[in-house]
Amino acid sequence: MYNFKNDYSEGAHPSILNTLLATNMVQQIGYGEDDYSAQAKTILRNKMSNANAIIYFVSGGTQTNLLVITTLLRSHEAVISAKTGHIYANETGAIEATGHRVITVETQDGKLRPLDIKKVLQDHLLRPHVVKPKMVYISNSTEIGTIYNKEELQELSECCKSEELYLFLDGARLGHALMAENNDLTLSDISALTDVFYIGGTKNGALLGEAIVFNTVKLATDFDYLLKQKGALLAKGRVLGIQFLELFKEDLYFTLAKYANAMAMKIADAIKDKGYSFLTNSTTNQIFPILPKDIIEKLTQKYAFYVWKDIDENTSAIRLITSWATDENKVNELIDDLKKL
Numbered sequence: 001m002y003n004f005k006n007d008y009s010e011g012a013h014p015s016i017l018n019t020l021l022a023t024n025m026v027q028q029i030g031y032g033e034d035d036y037s038a039q040a041k042t043i044l045r046n047k048m049s050n051a052n053a054i055i056y057f058v059s060g061g062t063q064t065n066l067l068v069i070t071t072l073l074r075s076h077e078a079v080i081s082a083k084t085g086h087i088y089a090n091e092t093g094a095i096e097a098t099g100h101r102v103i104t105v106e107t108q109d110g111k112l113r114p115l116d117i118k119k120v121l122q123d124h125l126l127r128p129h130v131v132k133p134k135m136v137y138i139s140n141s142t143e144i145g146t147i148y149n150k151e152e153l154q155e156l157s158e159c160c161k162s163e164e165l166y167l168f169l170d171g172a173r174l175g176h177a178l179m180a181e182n183n184d185l186t187l188s189d190i191s192a193l194t195d196v197f198y199i200g201g202t203k204n205g206a207l208l209g210e211a212i213v214f215n216t217v218k219l220a221t222d223f224d225y226l227l228k229q230k231g232a233l234l235a236k237g238r239v240l241g242i243q244f245l246e247l248f249k250e251d252l253y254f255t256l257a258k259y260a261n262a263m264a265m266k267i268a269d270a271i272k273d274k275g276y277s278f279l280t281n282s283t284t285n286q287i288f289p290i291l292p293k294d295i296i297e298k299l300t301q302k303y304a305f306y307v308w309k310d311i312d313e314n315t316s317a318i319r320l321i322t323s324w325a326t327d328e329n330k331v332n333e334l335i336d337d338l339k340k341l
Contacts, residue, residue, distance in 0.1 A: 002330045003304045007173075007260065007285060007323035012207040016246045023242060030235045032057060037241025043248045044199070044211060048191035054220035056212045057240035058232050061172045062091045064198050064210045069135065070098050071226050072166050072196070072219065077134035078103050079168075080120050084110045084143045086170060101131045109280060110142030111152065114159035121163060136160050139170040140190075141177040145282025148177070150184045157193040166219075169197035175204040175257030176284040181265070183283075191215050201243055205256045205324045209240040256324035260285040263322035263331050270335040279309065279317040290317045295341045303334060 003009045011017070028034035041055045058064055065087050069079055078101040081088050087095050088102045095102050103124075105116045117136060124130045136156065141147050148156075160167040169190060174197070177183060190197055196219060201209040214220035227233040234240065247253040264285045268278070271289045279288035290311055291299075296318060299305070308319045322331070 004320040007203045010325040013205040032237030034238040040245040049188040050191045054214040078131040079135040081137045110144040135166040141173045141284040144280045145286035166195045172200035179258040180283040206243045
């Protein structure tokens, strides 16, 4: 059984493990004040062309979303998200548990647009009897594999600024979005167009870890207090700093994401050649082919994946995810099996 269910089935890239071992006995200051974390932050600021960016390393994506949203929102304020957004669909109500409502928008491609935002704002004018939308939450790549282009992000950014909303980009799979064949965004663009975003390491070569980036100093005021209060400030912060240093000092992060995308597109091309369609037009490491249920049943004998959505009584969309560590021989084997079915 080979796993195409997620992009964190393996541990970490060997370069990270080797560096963790090589630096293991080097004494460092704790709580993220170590030399490795400082070097990683300097490299990231250079790559995003933002010397003033405030960066914190934390362990996971749900934790990141919870920390950022509860830091920036007051008790009566809400966050706008696509219905497929991770904070709504896959975080066990973590945001709502803090008292902040997640206002969802139904979209076909997992992306939000200015018209969606304006509609939500129009629906929440009955002050003070309704929550106040204050943040727009987006993911790049989205939870269904699509990506934002530069024009789309610029339009969202302009809308948020004009409406005095925070724009927060979930980058759990940001590497895959930036390395997609149709992408025209850079880290610098994302830093310039959002208020806060994060760079996901867990799903792209790291053992664990996400880098939260506040693009203006003001937004990060007292964030370190909240990190500690919420149990997110690691004593051995070096473990996170070393990983991001290794991922970004020679652009390993982008190399790994490019490979993961290439494996997914290789599978997608084979499925297209068989005449099957897809739930979304994904160019990243998540693809959602629509297949006959009898073929899906046969594939489950050898491969693990999620059945995402029933299309009709005879077909379903499945989700296949590839990673930096996906075995190309297994990809070829899957393609051969598809050709025989």
